[in-house]
Amino acid sequence: xxxxERSERGVRRGARLVVRLAxxxxxxxxxxxxxxxxxxxxxxxxxxxxxxxxxxxxAGLATPRDALIRLGDCIWAELHGGSGKALSPQARRSxxxxxxxxxxxxxxxxxxxxxxxxxxxxxxxxxxARELLxxxxxxxxxxxxxxxxxxxxxxxxxxxxxxxxxxxVLLLDEPFSAVDHATRKRLQxxxxxxxxxLDIPCILVTHDLRxxxxxADRIALIDHGRLLxxxxxxxxxxxxxxxxxxxxxxxxxxxxxxxxxxxDGASSGGARLALDWRGKRLELADQRGHGVGxxxGVGxxxRAGxxxSAGxxxSAGxxxxxxxxxxxxxAFGVGDEVTWMxxxxxxxxxxxxxxxxxxxxxxxxGTVIETLVFGAETQVTLEPAHAPELPLTFxxxxxxAARNGIRPGVAATVSLLADAIHLMAHPAEGNxxxxxx
Amino acid sequence: xxxxxxDISLSLALWAIVLLIPLATxxxxxxxWTRVRGRSLVATxxxxxxxxxxxxxxxxxxxxxxxxxxxxxxxxxLGGSGSLAFSFEGLVLAALIxxxxxxxxxIERAFExxxxxxxxAAWVSGLGSWQTFWRIELPLAWPGFxxxxxxxxxxxxxxxxxxxxxxxxxxxxxxxxxxxIYDKMQALDSAGAGRMSLLLxxxxxxxxxxVNASARRRGGPE
Numbered sequence: 001x002x003x004x005e006r007s008e009r010g011v012r013r014g015a016r017l018v019v020r021l022a023x024x025x026x027x028x029x030x031x032x033x034x035x036x037x038x039x040x041x042x043x044x045x046x047x048x049x050x051x052x053x054x055x056x057x058x059a060g061l062a063t064p065r066d067a068l069i070r071l072g073d074c075i076w077a078e079l080h081g082g083s084g085k086a087l088s089p090q091a092r093r094s095x096x097x098x099x100x101x102x103x104x105x106x107x108x109x110x111x112x113x114x115x116x117x118x119x120x121x122x123x124x125x126x127x128x129a130r131e132l133l134x135x136x137x138x139x140x141x142x143x144x145x146x147x148x149x150x151x152x153x154x155x156x157x158x159x160x161x162x163x164x165x166x167x168x169v170l171l172l173d174e175p176f177s178a179v180d181h182a183t184r185k186r187l188q189x190x191x192x193x194x195x196x197x198l199d200i201p202c203i204l205v206t207h208d209l210r211x212x213x214x215x216a217d218r219i220a221l222i223d224h225g226r227l228l229x230x231x232x233x234x235x236x237x238x239x240x241x242x243x244x245x246x247x248x249x250x251x252x253x254x255x256x257x258x259x260x261x262x263x264d265g266a267s268s269g270g271a272r273l274a275l276d277w278r279g280k281r282l283e284l285a286d287q288r289g290h291g292v293g294x295x296x297g298v299g300x301x302x303r304a305g306x307x308x309s310a311g312x313x314x315s316a317g318x319x320x321x322x323x324x325x326x327x328x329x330x331a332f333g334v335g336d337e338v339t340w341m342x343x344x345x346x347x348x349x350x351x352x353x354x355x356x357x358x359x360x361x362x363x364x365x366g367t368v369i370e371t372l373v374f375g376a377e378t379q380v381t382l383e384p385a386h387a388p389e390l391p392l393t394f395x396x397x398x399x400x401a402a403r404n405g406i407r408p409g410v411a412a413t414v415s416l417l418a419d420a421i422h423l424m425a426h427p428a429e430g431n432x433x434x435x436x437x
Numbered sequence: 438x439x440x441x442x443x444d445i446s447l448s449l450a451l452w453a454i455v456l457l458i459p460l461a462t463x464x465x466x467x468x469x470w471t472r473v474r475g476r477s478l479v480a481t482x483x484x485x486x487x488x489x490x491x492x493x494x495x496x497x498x499x500x501x502x503x504x505x506x507x508x509x510x511x512x513x514x515l516g517g518s519g520s521l522a523f524s525f526e527g528l529v530l531a532a533l534i535x536x537x538x539x540x541x542x543x544i545e546r547a548f549e550x551x552x553x554x555x556x557x558a559a560w561v562s563g564l565g566s567w568q569t570f571w572r573i574e575l576p577l578a579w580p581g582f583x584x585x586x587x588x589x590x591x592x593x594x595x596x597x598x599x600x601x602x603x604x605x606x607x608x609x610x611x612x613x614x615x616x617x618i619y620d621k622m623q624a625l626d627s628a629g630a631g632r633m634s635l636l637l638x639x640x641x642x643x644x645x646x647x648v649n650a651s652a653r654r655r656g657g658p659e
Contacts (some may be wrong), residue, residue: 061557096561102554106576116562219649
């Protein structure tokens with residue numbers, strides 16, 4: 001549908017977007033990332049972290065002091081210290097879906113979409129607008145004003161308007177935040193389908209980690225205007241570069257420890273490492289593959305148990321490169337003070353009287369101090385016997401909690417799956433620079 | 438019935454609208470979307486005619502219209518003959534001044550009410566500033582324009598103090614309907630004053646009704 005016209009207009013298909021932004025104020029920014037055609041990059045981070053400003057800068061609605069925004073060979077902005085050249089928003093051909101959709105309230109749906117069809121002869125605009133309307137599953141609603149549409153319908157109109165210009169980049173600013181849960185799920189599915197037919201870079205701003213994981217090829221974690229980490233969702237989840245990055249993606253089990261030589265490690269050449277956590281020795285998986293192990297941990301969430309599946313090996317191969325790319329893992333040695341974390345999904349509760357394979361790994365006995373029921377899931381807080389001031393939190397299914405008699409005050413043991421334990425630089429040594437001592 | 442006075446009043450109102458609305462649009466748009474030093478000074482100056490006694494405003498206008506002032510020189514340069522004071526042109530100029538807040542403020546509020554994202558969406562959709570103005574801003578701000586037009590019309594028709602000061606009471610030149618009604622009352626012709634008042638009432642009513650109907654038709658979402 002869109003493709004033939006695009007070639008008609010002689011526009012190169014699918015150019016890569018390169019973004020480098022820096023400014024000290026009003027919202028501090030210091031980010032650099034690329035986005036390939038067909039790729040969906042999610043910018044996530046707490047509110048006020050500058051995500052939306054980045055999107056606006058790409059669209060030409062904000063001008064950072066220093067900026068390089070390039071689409072293929074076409075420079076959209078090149079600013080140094082506030083001066084330089086920057087194309088106007090009109091000249092950039094970006095499709096932007098605003099968080100509040102920003103539909104034109106005085107125009108009907110067709111009028112809204114046709115407004116962005118200025119590149120077509122007037123006579124063709126209505127027909128093209130109807131085509132776009134069909135593409136977002138809104139046939140027949142063309143005569144309505146935005147005020148007569150539901151939230152989900154408005155979002156679709158905004159998306160159709162953004163696509164109307166045959167944009168070279170699609171920018172989505174929290175496009176699902178203003179609709180109810182059921183509509184959000186449906187719209188997310190539609191976006192996932194739609195983007196398969198788009199050969200342009202797509203950037204999605206969201207504060208919803210699950211949304212980012214579900215939709216994005218890569219995630220850029222933004223905090224205080226800085227890019228903390230960028231990578232595939234599984235890497236962002238399982239191998240955060242810093243404690244801050246770990247907390248931002250929801251990890252709570254973040255602790256400090258010291259690396260020691262594993263007692264049995266001498267067998268396989270290089271010194272295998274183990275972790276000393278306040279006097280408790282924890283096994284670690286092969287250091288080159290943190291990302292690997294953690295990914296298994298994430299997978300374990302779906303399996304809801306300690307049973308390891310063969311699929312984990314498969315994903316291990318994929319993520320091994322990730323582990324190498326991020327030199328964090330490789331840079332540790334015996335004696336290092338480190339910050340480490342384990343996803344709550346890789347903390348496995350020992351079932352009463354029914355030991356299973358995973359339970360031999362890193363058993364940590366302790367006392368349950370709190371249980372919080374969130375519907376089918378229960379969040380358990382456990383004080384380890386060796387370090388009661390460093391509680392572990394993890395989720396189990398509510399019925400499993402009941403069956404195992406998990407309630408505050410009872411003794412319980414958990415396993416910390418070695419594969420999922422992820423080491424980070426000690427906070428005192430900075431976030432991403434790795435080890436300096 | 439003093440038809441000449443009615444004619445002068447209506448002409449004055451129309452000229453005020455035609456000249457003032459574009460000027461007010463520029464000012465209002467600037468005030469609505471600019472946050473610079475001097476903005477509040479300009480806003481205060483524009484609001485001044487609201488609180489200034491009409492005779493005071495009239496006095497200063499007369500001073501400004503006096504022969505030898507830049508304004509009088511400009512009037513001459515533009516082909517005006519005689520004095521700017523006590524002329525219809527002077528009256529129109531005065532009307533522009535005393536109507537300024539009535540024109541600027543409703544339009545400014547209407548522009549302010551347009552969500553910034555809507556204008557940005559227009560730019561991102563490829564509309565230039567001029568297209569954005571005509572196709573997005575103007576239709577959305579239309580109710581403000583309607584209010585401004587109605588207020589300028591009513592105020593031009595009704596202003597008495599400034600008109601008497603600046604225009605005097607020259608029949609066929611600067612004697613507006615309001616002044617004529619005052620004249621008739623002075624001459625104890627209360628029947629004549631009553632007829633003129635009734636006609637002004639009717640004109641005002643019809644004008645405002647037309648303007649309101651137009652606001653309903655064009656303004657905002659249904």
